[in-house]
Amino acid sequence: MPNERSPCCTDPLDTRCASGYSCAASAGRDPILVTTSTITVADRWDHFLARWGFHRVGHRVEPGLYRLGNPTPDSEVFVSANYTLSFDALRSALVGLDAFILVLDTKGINVWCAAGKGTFGTEELVHRITATRLGEMVRHxxxxxxxxxxxxxxxxxVLRRSGFLVEYGPVHARDLPAYLKTHTADPVIRRVQFPLRDRVVLIPVELVQAIxxxxxxxxxxxxxxxWVVAMQFLLAVLAGTAFFPILLPFLPTKDFTTKGLFLGLxxxxxxxxxxxYSSPDFSLYSTGWAIAGILIFPAITAFLSLNFxxxxxxTSRTGVRKEIFRYIPVLAVLGGSGIVLAILLSVARFAGVI
Amino acid sequence: MFDSYQETSLQFFPARCINCLRCVQVCPHGVFVPGEGRVDPVHPNDCMECGACALNCPVQAIRVQSGVGCAWAMIHAALRGKDMDNCSCGGETGSCCGQGDSSPGRGEQ
Known part of the structure; x- marks a missing residue:
């Protein structure tokens, strides 16, 4: 029986693969895909849509083995998720490098979340190594x-089941070129930071969810x-979804809920x-509404902040659990009493009592 | 006061440590640093309980109740009568990362 595999599926040195040649799937092996380090306008548009939460599980790339440039059997093998932002961050960081990229099926979810969920895990990695016959493509x-x-x-x-040794690169793909020089990572590039830029890019999707x-x-x-009350509500939500991520490190206390309460106030x-100002006589009605506002709206901001x-x-699970049990009852009492007060004021005004 | 993050479920058993430094490599918060013949957990309160160190420790010298620190997922699970400590990340079941991509903090990598 003739070998149905395309030559580039068996010979990593075949340059047809690097020039866009698409290998046909052969018996027992996934086709080998080709990619580049170039981020196109279409890619950037996809990133934009992802950031705005449009079709949120649709930003996927095909799982499987990719050639980047002209990899040889000694070229490095990088592993990524099949979420476009993850995959594109990796390939764009490898400009000028010939390598293989093994993309796992993480259901369109980024690396860290998929790892937490288990879809970027040992099982999928071992399966993908086997399905692509990675061991035949590289000598190392x-x-x-x-x-x-x-x-x-x-x-x-992974080592026991596939024979491949896992090496953990840096947190960010952009630090890979530095990492590859020595295959060791400076402690700085092993640390996760949460700078303003990373916090700001979260805002669109938070807003879209809340709209x-x-x-x-x-x-x-x-x-x-x-409409004054309506604007208070709107601003309380805006504070919890947009202002909070921006101001996170500058708000007092460490708990998210108390930070949110402060911001809400x-x-x-x-x-x-x-x-x-609009009611300088400090009537019972206007004073009551002011108190109701103070009770309700900071609680809304605080709840949204906790959800951040x-x-x-x-944030650790232990800490978040503690926050939930510590503050949710407080927020419920604050918000609930404010709503009761607002209803009483409205009824009293309707009845002509105040 | 107003700091719920001073406790962690992280446990380290130094007698078992073989100083392979895997935990140092995988921890995104620098909880462990290389020490004399074994690692030192110098910043345990920075642990976010992701579980990477325990899963990659070849001698079970680290134990942690790993999970996702996401209030929305935990509250959502509790409201649906599920175990709030076992809610997961990045899923279609009302989880912390929404439908998987909302968290560049946990995101672009």
């Missing part, structure tokens, strides 16, 4: 994985309680002053 037995895949991968199990409920509630509040106070824990790279 070394894989370079992103450091943040380590929560899902056991290097010992439907927020818009509806704002309109209802506008007609039911007045800051954005609510101008409205309290506005209400007081999942987007950060440093």
């Amino acid at each position: 037995r070394r894989l370079i994985l992103p450091q943040l895949s380590a929560p899902g991968v056991s290097w010992g199990d 439907p409920v927020t818009a509806l509630t704002t309109v209802i509040l506008g007609f039911a309680a007045g 800051l954005v609510t106070l101008p409205f309290v002053l506005l209400i007081g 824990t999942g987007s950060t790279p440093f």
